[in-house]
Amino acid sequence: MTLADLGLAASLACSASFYAVAGAVAISRRPPSPPSLPATSDVGPETPAVANLLVNGGRLTPDALPATLLDLAARHVVTIEEAQPGVYTCRLSNVPASGLTPYEVQVLDLLRRRAVDGVVPAKALTAGPADEARGWIKNFNHKVVDEADHAGLCKPRWPPGALALMGGLGLAAFLLAAYSGDSAKSLDLPWFIAIAVSGLTFLVMSRAFPDDAQVVTPAGLASQARWLALRRYLHDDELFAGLPPTAVAVRDRYIAYGAALGAATAAVRAIPMGAESDRWAWTRYGGQWRQVRVSYPGSSWPPAWGYSPGQAAWLALRVGAIGFFWFWLTSKIVLHVSFTAQQDLLGRALSFGILLVNLAAVVAVMLALWLLLAAVLGPVGTTQVTGEAIRLRQLPGGSGVRCYVAVYPGTGDHVRAWVISPEQYSTLTEYDIVTVSVATFLGRVRSVRRSATSAGSQTTPASGGANP
Secondary structure, three states: OOOOHHHHHHHHHHHHHHHHHHHHHHHHOOOOOOOOOOOOOOOOOOOOOHHHHHHHHOOOOOHHHHHHHHHHHHHHOOEEEEEEEEEEEEEOOOOOOOOOOHHHHHHHHHHHHEEEEEEEEEEHOOOOHHHHHHHHHHHHHHHHHHHHHHHOEEEEOOOOOHHHHHHHHHHHHHHHHHHHHOHHHOOOOOHHHHHHHHHHHHHHHHOOOOOEEEEEEEEHHHHHHHHHHHHHHHHHHOHHHHHHHHHHHHHOOHHHHHHHOOOOOOHHOOOOOOOOOOEEEEEEOOOOOOOEEEHHHHHHHHOOOOHHHHHHHHHHHHHHHHHHHHHHHHHHHHHHOOOOOOOHHHHHHHHHHHHHHHHHHHHHHHHHHHEEEEHHOOOEEEEEEEEEOOOOEEEEEOOOOEEEEEEEEOOOOOOEOEEEEEEEEOOOOOOOOOEEEEEOOEEEEEEEEEEEOOOOHHOOOOOOOOOO
């Protein structure tokens, strides 16, 4: 066995050890199941943000932020007012706040920065541009996790020592594989396998083992069970999900805890507090509250998504011409490729490359035919959909910014956003009821019409109700 062979074996052994350590830690740190309690209106000493962390098994959701604001309102640190139907403002109190947690102070500081004459419109409650908001929210989450950890309710899902060991094993696997590839004789299938496995290991390490993941401790199970019981109680209240944020004046902290537990959906949607996600939207269109996932396809997949028929036809001609040329060229060579044992490594690599180019050319020609079909059907074939415009977004795409509208028809839990012209986009408001005509296969809105029935008539939160 050569030195290169030993290096490849050691690389694969390090990768295998990585997965063994990861499996052992995952089993030993498996989240425990809380006891099942009957639905109850009892609350605990934890804040809504910590309750959110516990109910979700050690993972904070975006609802923790508006829940914290609603809790400040329930404790009269701020006041939430309805300036006009469906439009809310937050008024700061002149009374100095005391006894606040670090993350509550962070939220209050944000309100003070946004306030004009002591008033902040709910729609202005954002943490700033995307990059700045991510850092602000990460800081908020870190403070909540710190409080839960110090109280003994949670602990890190992946211990720092285990993460360091797995990172070292992944790095060793890659370095050993790369070093063993210095010899020309080693550039064969085993070397490619070792490189691929080590690369996959790094990908798994970066995606599956976040250092901020938490798990509920045995001491925190009782609190987790209590909050789960409260969530069941609030979900059983048919009016609770539709209560507006101003209901804190009647329901007190129950609105804040309901927001944290995913039960006060109307209040959370009215005060996004930086928690309104591009990818998820709450809606009651269709008769009941539900959370809908929104995807924003780019122009590469599905192919030509958002293109006009003319753009799709031009792309089909370019892709088809390139694909046909390479298919014609490689077809003349592919009959002469060989993978015999007498052929050297370079010859086998060239043969393999020719086969790949030939296959890619076939795919390109098929794609061009599909694009041509979509371009032909685009002007004559349309799909008409009526629903609620749950998301209006401008996102980077192509050579500039693309405008998207996601219309929820009232059924299902996922919608694919369509591309819309800037002129049409400017006429819409989020949660309008609209009727759109979309070009078949291209995902581009050809026409849009706002319904005479307003979104408010479909989604206006219910009000009133007694304290639980």
